[in-house]
Amino acid sequence: MGADVTPHGPNDPRETTVPTSTDPPAAGPSPDIGRPTPLVDHDANHPSEDPAAGVAASPSDDPAARRTIGDRANSVAKRVVAVLIAIALLVIAYFILEAFLPRWWAQQIGQRVDGSFSRGIGTGLVLGIVCTFVPLLLFTLAVVNRGRLRNVPAIVFGIAGIIVAIPNLLSLAVVVGRGNGSHAGQRILDVDAPGFRGASLWGAVVGVLFAVLMGYFIWRYRRRGRQLRASREREKEAAALAEPTPEA
Numbered sequence: 001m002g003a004d005v006t007p008h009g010p011n012d013p014r015e016t017t018v019p020t021s022t023d024p025p026a027a028g029p030s031p032d033i034g035r036p037t038p039l040v041d042h043d044a045n046h047p048s049e050d051p052a053a054g055v056a057a058s059p060s061d062d063p064a065a066r067r068t069i070g071d072r073a074n075s076v077a078k079r080v081v082a083v084l085i086a087i088a089l090l091v092i093a094y095f096i097l098e099a100f101l102p103r104w105w106a107q108q109i110g111q112r113v114d115g116s117f118s119r120g121i122g123t124g125l126v127l128g129i130v131c132t133f134v135p136l137l138l139f140t141l142a143v144v145n146r147g148r149l150r151n152v153p154a155i156v157f158g159i160a161g162i163i164v165a166i167p168n169l170l171s172l173a174v175v176v177g178r179g180n181g182s183h184a185g186q187r188i189l190d191v192d193a194p195g196f197r198g199a200s201l202w203g204a205v206v207g208v209l210f211a212v213l214m215g216y217f218i219w220r221y222r223r224r225g226r227q228l229r230a231s232r233e234r235e236k237e238a239a240a241l242a243e244p245t246p247e248a
Contacts, residue, residue: 098177099181100181101181102173102185103184103188105171106184106186106193107188109188110191113193115191115194120196120199121196121199124196124198124201125200125202127171128200128202129210131165131166131167131168132165132168132207132211133210134161134207135165136161136207137214138157138164139161140218141153142154142155142157142158171196174189
């Protein structure tokens, strides 16, 4: 008995068509189509940073930075000009005072001594000792009191020391000066104040010795005070350790 083979028609529902094409599916519209493109501010007045390159814009392109640099340059230039003007004024004042002060100081000493050898020696010793010892003592006190009350006592002691040292500084200007005023002062002292210059030198030496002794006593006094304070601190610590602690 043979098999019954019946061909199926094209519209037979039992027939299933399987696609065999290997072509890729057609690409649809991109999801990015229609989105607004972000705007990037490329204004040079505002430093920006490129996120891809990681490089920030140079701050020198900022007008504010340029103004800051210009202000600093102007400030430095003003300071330089002020310093130069101050130096010029100091130089002018030096030449004026160098011609006037030695002559004037010698005349004052000459009028006081009036040609007396003993009076010249006495005046030189007194000025030499006092105008050396007192300034050094005041400078020592300025160093000791530095840092107290915003350095006001130190400044006051320093200024006072400079003022008291002026007579010795004027005598030194007469002796070691090389200008016309100094030479005129030397001649005046030789005639009207004999012995004054040598006595001033010896008085200055004695004043330095006195100042060294006074500085030594001040150092010992301050050292003794520090030792006493340290001893009191140790006694307080020992007393605190010796106190019995209350039991819980």
